[in-house]
Amino acid sequence: MAGSGTAHLRSPEDALLRVEHLVVEFPLGRTGAKVHAVSDVSIDILEGETLGLVGESGCGKSTTGRAIMQLPPPKSGSVVFEGQDLTKLRGESLRSRRPRIQMIFQDPISSLNPRRRIEDIVAEGLRIWKVGDEPARQAKVDEVLDAVGLDPSFARGRRPHEFSGGQCQRISIARAVITEPRLLICDEPVSALDVSVQAQIINLLEEMKARYGLTLVFIAHDLAVVKNVSDRVAVMYLGKMCEVGPPDVLYRSPAHPYTAALLAAIPVPDPSVKAVDRPHLGGEIPSPIAPPSGCRFRTRCPLVQERCASDEPQIEPLEGGHFVACHFPLRPGETLPMDGSASAVGAQPA
Amino acid sequence: MEGPLLAVSDLRTHFRTARGLVRAVDGVSCTLERGRTLGVVGESGSGKTVLSRSIMGLLPKQNVVRSGSVRFEGREISSADPRTMRGLWGTEMAMVFQDPMTSLNPVMRIGNQITESLRYHLEVAKDFANDTAIALLHSVGIPEPERRMREYPHQLSGGMRQRVTIAIALACGPKLLFADEPTTALDVTVQAQILDLLQLQQSERFMAMILVTHDLGVVAGRADDIAVMYAGKIVEKASTRTLFTEVSHPYTEALLKSIPRLADPSHTRLEAIGGRPPDLLKLARGCKFAPRCPYARPRCAEEEPVLSESGSPGHSFACFYAVGTPEGADALARNRAVGASPGAGV
Numbered sequence: 289m290a291g292s293g294t295a296h297l298r299s300p301e302d303a304l305l306r307v308e309h310l311v312v313e314f315p316l317g318r319t320g321a322k323v324h325a326v327s328d329v330s331i332d333i334l335e336g337e338t339l340g341l342v343g344e345s346g347c348g349k350s351t352t353g354r355a356i357m358q359l360p361p362p363k364s365g366s367v368v369f370e371g372q373d374l375t376k377l378r379g380e381s382l383r384s385r386r387p388r389i390q391m392i393f394q395d396p397i398s399s400l401n402p403r404r405r406i407e408d409i410v411a412e413g414l415r416i417w418k419v420g421d422e423p424a425r426q427a428k429v430d431e432v433l434d435a436v437g438l439d440p441s442f443a444r445g446r447r448p449h450e451f452s453g454g455q456c457q458r459i460s461i462a463r464a465v466i467t468e469p470r471l472l473i474c475d476e477p478v479s480a481l482d483v484s485v486q487a488q489i490i491n492l493l494e495e496m497k498a499r500y501g502l503t504l505v506f507i508a509h510d511l512a513v514v515k516n517v518s519d520r521v522a523v524m525y526l527g528k529m530c531e532v533g534p535p536d537v538l539y540r541s542p543a544h545p546y547t548a549a550l551l552a553a554i555p556v557p558d559p560s561v562k563a564v565d566r567p568h569l570g571g572e573i574p575s576p577i578a579p580p581s582g583c584r585f586r587t588r589c590p591l592v593q594e595r596c597a598s599d600e601p602q603i604e605p606l607e608g609g610h611f612v613a614c615h616f617p618l619r620p621g622e623t624l625p626m627d628g629s630a631s632a633v634g635a636q637p638a
Numbered sequence: 639m640e641g642p643l644l645a646v647s648d649l650r651t652h653f654r655t656a657r658g659l660v661r662a663v664d665g666v667s668c669t670l671e672r673g674r675t676l677g678v679v680g681e682s683g684s685g686k687t688v689l690s691r692s693i694m695g696l697l698p699k700q701n702v703v704r705s706g707s708v709r710f711e712g713r714e715i716s717s718a719d720p721r722t723m724r725g726l727w728g729t730e731m732a733m734v735f736q737d738p739m740t741s742l743n744p745v746m747r748i749g750n751q752i753t754e755s756l757r758y759h760l761e762v763a764k765d766f767a768n769d770t771a772i773a774l775l776h777s778v779g780i781p782e783p784e785r786r787m788r789e790y791p792h793q794l795s796g797g798m799r800q801r802v803t804i805a806i807a808l809a810c811g812p813k814l815l816f817a818d819e820p821t822t823a824l825d826v827t828v829q830a831q832i833l834d835l836l837q838l839q840q841s842e843r844f845m846a847m848i849l850v851t852h853d854l855g856v857v858a859g860r861a862d863d864i865a866v867m868y869a870g871k872i873v874e875k876a877s878t879r880t881l882f883t884e885v886s887h888p889y890t891e892a893l894l895k896s897i898p899r900l901a902d903p904s905h906t907r908l909e910a911i912g913g914r915p916p917d918l919l920k921l922a923r924g925c926k927f928a929p930r931c932p933y934a935r936p937r938c939a940e941e942e943p944v945l946s947e948s949g950s951p952g953h954s955f956a957c958f959y960a961v962g963t964p965e966g967a968d969a970l971a972r973n974r975a976v977g978a979s980p981g982a983g984v
Binding site for chain 2: 344345452454455482483484485486487488490491494509510511512513515516517518519534535536539549550551552553554555556557558559560561562566568569570572573
């Protein structure tokens with residue numbers, strides 16, 4: 289995996305957001321070592337599209353989402369939003385773009401200030417930007433609270449602790465959409481919620497997208513959730529892009545061995561699928577402080593060859609808008625070998 | 639020995655809190671044979687964790703009201719004193735917890751954490767305990783076990799730490815292993831490894847396992863039987879195959895429908911369960927799922943259905959208007975006819 293390259297990007301005129309060669313690194317004290325959180329990732333999103341960003345913890349998906357917001361600004365690369373490179377903006381000119389990009393977070397309870405009333409939490413964006421007068425702002429608060437399925441007269445005066453996790457996530461969504469953003473970055477918005485509530489929030493996000501004309505970046509580790517919401521899915525591993533494609537194609541015939549392994553590892557709620565009959569990946573994600581050379585997935589890849597250690601694969605097109613960064617991609621219908629874990633560090637004992 | 643390994647009957651665990659009595663586990667009965675796996679599925683607050691802790695006797699001393707019986711190998715242990723329970727922990731029953739970061743002692747070497755229980759319970763010599771610990775670490779898939787023995791938990795990744803907690807739990811050869819959300823804190827590829835490992839160890843040691851999870855997918859391919867919990871009660875219980883093919887309780891059905899499936903095309907609208915899990919402090923009369931149930935009729939709010947066997951052998955559920963029965967179809971049709979949203983029939 290590995291993948292650098294921009295073959296999967298579409299025409300810059302069509303894209304609402306175009307991220308090119310994004311690099312985010314975090315220094316480790318005075319040691320000079322760095323965490324290579326995101327290394328040369330490119331991605332674009334068309335207006336009205338939902339981009340699903342999937343991968344395991346440490347793959348850089350959240351860092352990518354935050355780097356789009358310039359929180360913190362990336363080390364290098366460009367983030368072109370509405371034709372403007374955000375990485376070149378500073379101070380007031382960057383701040384003035386903020387209402388156009390909003391974010392919702394994983395933990396709905398800790399992302400709301402426990403001391404404030406819901407009406408103040410939701411109205412804050414409007415007050416900061418002095419949108420309309422106070423009655424107009426209050427009317428807008430009622431409108432968005434109603435849109436996210438909360439009774440405004442009930443919710444307004446209460447504080448976050450009086451709501452459940454799912455309701456707090458609704459409040460976060462209301463707060464995000466009130467400034468009428470064009471792009472909404474959702475960082476694991478449903479992973480802290482119970483399954484029965486998760487479906488409500490996913491459905492709500494789809495409704496919000498239609499109602500407010502949103503474009504979504506949906507970051508999650510759950511492949512089934514991502515497939516459900518996305519128009520295009522990008523799979524990441526250790527700060528690199530593995531595979532990009534329309535969800536139906538990518539899930540039916542994954543070309544990257546990592547995507548195939550990820551799909552095989554999902555527990556399926558169907559007892560006729562015996563878990564032990566599927567190839568499971570051995571080992572664990574290597575340290576992002578000293579990532580492997582060449583393809584970063586090679587230490588766990590069942591199809592690894594010598595070339596993978598020296599050459600980093602570039603993103604190359606397959607059929608049907610499907611792109612993969614792998615020297616030896618799987619062909620449609622091909623599956624991983626069953627002894628997939630044999631080559632990996634920390635594999636099952638013989 | 640005759641009889642099941644574990645027989646739980648009408649177990650209740652309530653907690654006294656400042657806000658009132660929390661009925662965390664409210665009348666649960668189940669049995670488990672040797673070498674079998676029981677999957678306990680439920681959302682947060684359904685009582686699944688308190689159930690396993692109640693069976694193991696890992697409850698706080700204060701402000702707990704418990705009743706019912708727990709028989710382990712025919713022996714009543716629900717009111718056993720701590721000394722008796724200590725004799726059972728490790729050697730007869732052991733537990734793997736959700737969070738491998740906090741369930742290991744951060745200032746104790748991995749090796750000592752494993753040999754501790756061996757030396758305490760089995761009173762073996764130090765060298766023998768060390769050799770056993772190395773063999774255990776090897777069997778749970780930890781490379782270079784000799785070196786790892788001398789390391790501390792922070793030097794290991796999350797998946798490796800969970801392997802260590804499994805090694806600790808297996809050390810004294812328990813007959814029953816509780817795995818309480820053993821993979822929830824782990825990534826999906828590591829989750830598959832850990833579940834494979836648990837299954838392998840279980841079949842090699844002919845150990846019974848209670849696998850507690852919120853994810854029906856985790857238990858589907860691995861448990862022999864599944865119990866679905868809601869508001870402190872088992873609402874449906876069956877062999878895994880039966881549960882998925884003959885879903886009877888509306889909650890189980892709703893849970894299965896609300897999970898996004900890989901086979902569905904993108905943007906398939908999910909059938910979310912309306913409302914929210916019940917407040918255990920203010921449980922209504924009648925069926926606890928009724929306020930969210932599309933099948934609910936006025937009777938459900940008045941009378942609580944009991945868990946009873948019907949249909950396939952071993953399949954029991956607690957519902958008057960079960961999915962797939964004429965009564966259920968009729969209830970659903972009537973609710974739909976009046977355009978009622980879930981629970982409006984109540």
